[in-house]
Amino acid sequence: MRIRLVAAFYCVSVIFIGTAGAANQPAEANQMVPVAKVDFNHDVRHIFSNHCYACHGPDANKRKAGLRLDRKEDAFKKLKNGDLALVPGDLKKSALWDRVSATEDRKPMPPADFGKPLSPKEIDTLKRWVVEGAQWEDHWAYIAPKRPQLPEVKNKSWPRNDMDYFILSRLEKEGLQPSPETDKAALLRRVSFDLTGLPPTPAEVDAFVADSSPGAYEKVVDRLLASPAYGERMAVQWLDLARYADTNGYHIDNAREMWLWREWVINAFNKDMPFDQFTVEQLAGDLLPSATVDQKIASGFNRNQMVNFEGGADPNEYLSKYVEDRVVTTATVWLGTTIACTECHDHKYDPFTQKEFYQFYAFFNGIPENGLDGQKVNPVPSLNVPTPEQTAKQKDIQNKRTAFAERIKSEVAKAHPNESVTSAAVKPPDTREVVWLDDAPPPGAVLQGNEGTASWKFVTKPAPVFSGEKAHTRTAQGLSQHFFTGATPPLHISAGDKLFAYVWLDPKNPPKEIMLQFNDGSWEHRAYWGGNHIDWGVEKTPNRLPMGPLPEVGKWTRLEVDAQAVGLADGANMNGIAFTQFDGTVYWDKAGLVTRTPPAMAFTTQAAWEAAKDAKLPKPIQDLIAVAPAKRTDPQKAELRTYFIRYVDGGSRPVFDPLNKEDEQLKKAEADLNAATPSTMVMQEMEKPRDTFLLIRGDWQNKGEKVTAGVPKSLPPLPPGVKNDRLGLAKWLVAPDHPLTARVTVNRYWEQIFGIGIVRTSEDFGSQGEWPSNPQLLDYLATEFIAQKWDVKKFMKLLVMSAAYRQSSHVTPELEQKDPENRLLGRGPRFRLPAEMIRDNALAVSGLLNRQLGGPSVRPYQPPGLWEQIAFGGDFSAQTYLQSHGPDLYRRSLYTFAKRSLPHPSLVTFDAPNREVCTDRRPRTNTPLQALELLNDPIYVESARVLGQRVMKEGGADVASRLRYAFKLSTARLPSDQELAVLRRIYDKQLAKYQKDKDAALKLVSVGESKRPAELDVSELAAWTAVGNVLLNLDEVITKG
């Protein structure tokens, strides 16, 4: 039955693909099967599971009375008190019956305080089962599927392939007839969405409708399967399962790079990589003999989990979270098993122990990763994958560097630092100015302020600028500031130094107070000018030092502060500065330090330079200087001498300054290249893997016994000849006798096409999961999939070639009553498109869609401020939404940048998950927020406008033919007369309106960045945009029917 939860506000349905409350699964199955002999798996197991396993199930710690009801060998054993719980055929001797049928005074089972009493019907089922001989079966999902016989059917002409026999036989059992085949246009639209995620073009519709050859449909199916869009369509569900995203997910949620892995998935589907290979490469591609770059990229599947680096967090805690996530995800994706419970205790319903969880964990516990990582792209281990051009560039730079090193060597050999070319020639000035900040903040600076990173507003002339090209500015009401911290290297302060900054106050809007704050690890170094409005620090101390009145407005003034007066002692290292003001508009420019410390290059003898022990020198050089000259080795001496000549010696400057500059340019080119080279996270094994321990109650701080890798005992053992490692695990999953992998996989493809899995709970094939709606069909499909060598395209073809698939999706009262969810397939599938397809469809219908395949994620329109309001900011990536422009605005939705802490609204509104964790099934909801999105989101308004443009150009001359064309683009069919009349009404009325109100028309047709053909009449286009807006909101247009 379909559960409709309808609350007063939304008053809309949520189809609970997930299940509400308890005890959901048997009701429907029971209704459909006539009363027959009690079947243990079908009728009894879920009663035990729901009502008994909490105390009489797999969890040894919770087991009572010595009774265990999930395994045959235990269920019939003597209890602690010597009784037998179950005696086949003998109710009186069966203690279980005695207890479940007991009256209240005798404490019936389950106990009242457990809160899950048996219904009379369930009690009756148990009774009949015992009377009929208490026949036991192992849980169906843990027994390898056997190829079932094709069932007998009455209507022999209906089936088109073997699959149809299973469906028809079931329908006939229920007294239902299949629906007639749907019309060709509708079928083409359905199969186009199912195989490519995109609608057919009107030309494709016409061609198919016109093709009356017997193989016409198969030709279409083959064409769609061969389309590159197929891989994109198939990838989406896999990305949900793999919890793919473009950010790290925890806390600051900055960017990572994993799109190469996404591209691998798309390509794998397009190449029709068999599912067993698809599995092995993603779980253990790195462990394959001579693994290719592609196989290593594939192994990133289990690096997609979230990664954390929150300050102060414990790396060991997060290491354990990453591995747990891999266990849970792998078990969900391939085993359809909810193993997460066993992280803390033995499973309450299924035959998995806590120890087995950690044995599974051990497979994934040897990755050389960090518990806290991801601050910069990418968390290790990761792989740089340069493009061919990048590889060529890299070689070029390498060659240049080799040549450069030679030149340096020969120039150093030629140089003769002259002890006498000294102080007189390059006498250091008494003081010098070190500019720290001018047109850009210093390296390493993390920009912050009242508005996060955006607080820094650099302006150019004609705004007031003192030095260079730019100044930075701020307008405030009350207290407001921008600042940075984290500059590397820091600014070194020496005794007597002065700090300076240039300031210009707006005469029209002067501030009441300005303040400079300096950070050496603390901000307690402040100087202020003007009124005393800013409430920080203690007046007249280094943390709130009055400097006198505000400088004159409308002119640049140099502010100078004695470093010691604000508490910055000799040797302090300053890493940040804050520009603070109270009210007004202020411009700031060049800031830095006036110092007497001579710059390094002013030394003219090596001995004097060494003696100065400059703390700003690179660490290795400082270390060498620390070695007594007599104790230095020859290479050490040479290194020091080279450094001195290259960077310090006054006499060598004319030769080496230009060389050093060239060197810097080379280094920058290399850094730029590295930054542009795509990276992706991969799996790898540590030389010495970490030990794995059972974690007591799942607590990472509480280690129990040590365990080694292994697969659960209730499933088959590892196949012969494989190692007990990740690769072995992968091969185990796709061994032909594995009871779960093929079933779980075909069930998911089924769900993609028919809306609900044969096992509805596609993530849970255990005893709490749903009984398959058609077990023989599931086993047929699973065995067929394996027989076809895990060929996914062949399998998808099998589904869409069936007669079941080709039925009309119209709902008759009889079907609605008997099978509202269409589990028996008495009609074709009909349901709302998934999030990505809704947007892709609008883009395709209008012609905006950019079909470029693969590549990094893009950033389509998004309402401003969504990221910024929640972001940490600083110099972390993915804190500010930088919208794409041009063709990137119109890419397919699976390329939309996936930020976990704030997924794109156009996707989440339509039930796409946030990808924090593995998601097996998306709910399908139907809400007003979706309506608002489709009505008003600029991408849909722009699509409507571009659809209008298309219709005006391609749709013929008269309004009626244009309306027909627009409707056909959107639905693949022509409108009925009634529908046409409604559309005509809308068009005529809006045209009249927009002819009167040209302003409004212009506003409407200006939505979106795509160009509008100037030759089209604005009012007319606005009316067509309105029609497009209506069409893109129709239920039919966002539904696969």
Add this chain to the structure above:
Amino acid sequence: MFSPQELRQALTRRTFLTRSTTCLGGAALASLLNGRLSAAEDAPDLKSYGALPQLHFAPKAKRVIYLFQSGAPSHIDLFDPKPELTKRTGQELPSSVRGGQRITGMTSGQSQLLMVGPSNKFVRCGASGVEISELLPHTGKIVDDIALIRAMYTEPINHDPAVTFLLTGNQQPGRPTIGAWAAYGLGSVNKNLPEFVALLSGGGGQPLLSRYWGNGFLPGRYQGVQFRSSGDPVLYVNNPPGIDAGTRRDLLEGIQDLNRLELGAVGDPEIATRINAYEMAYRMQTSVPDLMDISKEPESVLQMYGAEPGKASYANNCLLARRLAERDVRYVQLYHRDWDHHGNLPNEIKRQCGLTDRASAALVTDLKQRGLLDSTLVIWGGEFGRTAYSQGKISPDNFGRDHHPRCFSVWMAGGGVKGGQVIGKTDDFGYNIVEDGVHAHDFQATILRLMGVDHTKLTYRYQGRDFRLTDVTGKVVEKLLA
């Protein structure tokens, strides 16, 4: 447009369609949850509009407003006076007090853990004489209405897992927040607004994640809908440029007409649901802007909160929360950022109190004046407390405090809470709990209890397990109940 009644008539082309569009979904679920239909009609107090067939207790709190102070305000400086700390400022925290308990990586490297007293004085407030910091003069005035929990405790020691734990019952992402549970279990009585709304203010400091108002494994419609102070108040609630209200109505009528024709031809009840959703969307287009427009509030009210129309602020959000409560929105979650005072605490906490104290108190006062406080639960608090020892050096006006999950303070008012009392006691150092600890799960159980729900009975099956907000623990804090 049409009323639901008219809509229904339009749809009664086949009787089965009516079934799917009337608001009786709860009944279908009733049998699933309890195995039998409730007698909701006989006990109107227990009426539920959500997945629960009926409430388990008469609800005291018909709605909740949770003023979440993100970053974790210091209990020692605001709510839990510790003269002993003042006396011992600059001395090492006795190791017997810490007892080897975990501290974060931010202070574990410090050679000393020197205690530091509160930055400001505490004063006795109200008839109940509860002591709170002079930094919170307005909160001081409502002290007789609030129950101050001084012995809250939680498990995680970092922000992300701690917020996630306090709001979803689990440290790792994936589960629904309290608001989503409330929306799912209880539904809403408002026809024009969502049942769970999120409001954000403040900048800087710890980041927020939309999971903090997320639906977890519940369907997406239970996610908190963010009402925003700039741009569209609700995403896409405003028409695009060039489409005015009249045009929108014309186009919607066209959409509905065409959808009705499709419904007639195809017969899928889902189409009827869609028609309904568009009707609601249209109503939201008027109700949301009206709700968000605080400029119509009298000047005295604006002043009481410190709210300024058109500005993005905590004060505005508190006022909006009252307006949402008046419209019976079930659960309003505010987030105010920047309470993470690892350094410069005395100044920073003063600034934050300045931004929040007046409005928090105004909300309680205003609700009380309107007779809504009895039925509205207001909660104030962060994700954990802060350490008795300083992070970094101590000077008279500068010290910091690190994260401290072992005890912290939270207050509740209204909605069936007994005011003017203090729950629980911490030791002389504000470090460990001495009496009546309230675990995060106890806190959650109590919120649900005030809403009329037994926390063990509001469950959702996901991946084979019946999940609940309080995981496997949680005890209602009976002392809190009026």
